[in-house]
Amino acid sequence: MDEQITHEEAIRRLRTDMKTSSVATPFATALKIAFQSLRIRFWRSIITIAGIFFAIAFLVSVLNSAVVELAVNPDEGSQVSGTGIRFILTLLAAEPRQAWLVTMSLIVCVIGIANAMLMSVTERYKEIGTMKCLGALDIFVIELFLLESGFQGLVGSFTGALIGAGLVLVSALVKHGFAVMGILPWSQMVINILLATVIGLLLTLLGASFPAYRASQMPPADAMRTEV
Amino acid sequence: MASTQENTVRARAVRKRFPMGEGYLEALKGIDLEIKRGEYISIMGPSGSGKTTLFNMIGGLDKPSDGTVYIDEVDIAQLDAYELAWLRCRKIGYIFQTFNLIPVMTALENVTLPMIFAGLSNDEAISKGRGLLETVGLGERWQHKPTELSGGQQQRVAIARSFANDPSIILADEPTANLDLKTGHDIIELLRKLNKEMGVTIISNTHDPSMLNVSDRIIWIRDGRVDRIEARSDIDINVGTIGGDVLGGVGSADSHGGAAGKHAMDRLTGEATNGGQ
Numbered sequence: 259m260d261e262q263i264t265h266e267e268a269i270r271r272l273r274t275d276m277k278t279s280s281v282a283t284p285f286a287t288a289l290k291i292a293f294q295s296l297r298i299r300f301w302r303s304i305i306t307i308a309g310i311f312f313a314i315a316f317l318v319s320v321l322n323s324a325v326v327e328l329a330v331n332p333d334e335g336s337q338v339s340g341t342g343i344r345f346i347l348t349l350l351a352a353e354p355r356q357a358w359l360v361t362m363s364l365i366v367c368v369i370g371i372a373n374a375m376l377m378s379v380t381e382r383y384k385e386i387g388t389m390k391c392l393g394a395l396d397i398f399v400i401e402l403f404l405l406e407s408g409f410q411g412l413v414g415s416f417t418g419a420l421i422g423a424g425l426v427l428v429s430a431l432v433k434h435g436f437a438v439m440g441i442l443p444w445s446q447m448v449i450n451i452l453l454a455t456v457i458g459l460l461l462t463l464l465g466a467s468f469p470a471y472r473a474s475q476m477p478p479a480d481a482m483r484t485e486v
Numbered sequence: 487m488a489s490t491q492e493n494t495v496r497a498r499a500v501r502k503r504f505p506m507g508e509g510y511l512e513a514l515k516g517i518d519l520e521i522k523r524g525e526y527i528s529i530m531g532p533s534g535s536g537k538t539t540l541f542n543m544i545g546g547l548d549k550p551s552d553g554t555v556y557i558d559e560v561d562i563a564q565l566d567a568y569e570l571a572w573l574r575c576r577k578i579g580y581i582f583q584t585f586n587l588i589p590v591m592t593a594l595e596n597v598t599l600p601m602i603f604a605g606l607s608n609d610e611a612i613s614k615g616r617g618l619l620e621t622v623g624l625g626e627r628w629q630h631k632p633t634e635l636s637g638g639q640q641q642r643v644a645i646a647r648s649f650a651n652d653p654s655i656i657l658a659d660e661p662t663a664n665l666d667l668k669t670g671h672d673i674i675e676l677l678r679k680l681n682k683e684m685g686v687t688i689i690s691n692t693h694d695p696s697m698l699n700v701s702d703r704i705i706w707i708r709d710g711r712v713d714r715i716e717a718r719s720d721i722d723i724n725v726g727t728i729g730g731d732v733l734g735g736v737g738s739a740d741s742h743g744g745a746a747g748k749h750a751m752d753r754l755t756g757e758a759t760n761g762g763q
């Protein structure tokens with residue numbers, strides 16, 4: 259004979275089971291999958307990274323050119339002052355045309371990231387659905403895509419910031435000779451490089467956040483679907 | 487302890503509507519089912535009859551528009567996202583028509599992924615994963631990527647993966663549709679073996695007539711409804727009399743009697759010529 263248990267009892271049993279065993283969000287696994295996914299889409303990753311690279315190289319070159327300019331021609335009346343964020347903000351406020359160009363390049367960069375990540379999400383709907391069938395939590399899927407884009411953002415921003423700063427340095431040497439090395443505020447220039455890297459990373463994550471969220475909301479039933 | 491008679495899946499008046507243009511398309515029109523623990527169930531029916539939709543309902547992958555699906559007597563519509571993930575992770579194993587291995591991971595990594603989600607340590611997962619690959623006959627190929635494996639081998643990996651967390655239900659929607667006949671037979675035999683050895687409930691669906699022999703029951707779906715349900719006793723007799731039609735009706739639980747098996751075979755042939763997916 260069937261021994262029917264009540265629904266309340268069944269739910270209670272299930273929730274007791276759940277207390278003794280959880281569903282994990284394994285960071286190391288997410289990292290591994292993210293890296294391997296970037297590797298098999300190597301050239302596309304390179305193009306995405308290049309977009310970030312150029313935007314951040316431009317940002318740093320604007321910033322550090324101003325630093326060089328101020329070091330060579332100290333201007334008592336200049337509105338540009340301070341270091342770090344304060345320097346960036348006062349510089350952009352004083353130079354609206356530069357500010358406009360920098361902003362545009364950063365926006366284009368964010369849109370580029372969002373586009374690349376959306377593409378990546380769309381072509382992997384089956385993979386994402388499968389992972390959800392295997393027990394992946396939404397947060398794991400978000401983690402996966404943020405790691406993937408975060409890595410591209412970090413590499414693109416940091417190399418872009420270094421190269422941008424390097425070019426500024428070369429042009430300063432060409433323009434002002436070797437003596438300029440002695441009067442440059444090195445720490446401020448390094449701070450700008452680090453800040454630009456952080457800005458690049460944050461903007462990348464911003465661009466990737468909507469695609470990552472969309473991926474996490476993808477219904478697992480899509481994994482079963484066979485028509486393309 | 488759970489009695490062997492306990493229902494592991496129960497569907498009550500399950501309907502599913504998909505929005506379609508102005509109105510909607512009703513893919514399931516009131517399905518009632520009971521599946522017992524340890525059964526090997528085949529869900530058969532023509533293409534477009536609603537089998538995949540039904541699988542998705544039973545597997546907690548999609549919610550019914552109406553009606554209720556119970557898994558181990560729990561109404562899964564009442565579970566939140568985390569609880570559903572838990573259910574998918576530990577209670578249900580999925581096998582897909584297109585294998586759906588994660589392309590960037592090796593066979594072993596694919597098999598261990600659900601275990602990692604379940605919180606097993608890496609070492610535990612690896613040794614259990616190797617064991618499962620051994621069971622499906624791929625002990626040597628654990629470090630191959632999916633692209634380096636044949637379709638049949640990929641499906642074996644997928645089967646090993648579906649057993650990762652000792653689920654109580656395995657859902658396999660057309661697991662053999664992308665395989666040749668011989669490989670398909672092997673896969674079904676493997677599923678049947680695991681069903682017998684581990685007592686796991688298997689709910690499957692295939693165009694392959696050999697399915698009729700391994701199933702405890704066949705649930706025929708037609709146009710979003712359960713057309714009829716054949717028990718194993720009917721099937722054995724009917725398959726034995728194909729072409730002869732001698733033992734019609736003997737031991738048959740439903741009114742279709744001896745014609746059922748022949749009918750079944752006709753349908754399969756019809757479906758095969760339709761080309762399926």
Ligand SMILES: Nc1ncnc2c1ncn2[C@@H]1O[C@H](COP(=O)(O)OP(=O)(O)O)[C@@H](O)[C@H]1O
Nearest residue numbers: 504511513531532533534535536537538539540
């Ligand atoms: N996500 C969906 N949106 C709209 N219609 C769907 C969807 N999934 C299935 N259908 C429709 O529901 C019906 C049943 O489909 P399906 O369950 O895939 O059948 P089967 O697996 O038996 O071939 C079909 O008419 C199909 O077009």
Ligand SMILES: [Mg+2]
Nearest residue numbers: 537538539659
């Ligand atoms: Mg189908």
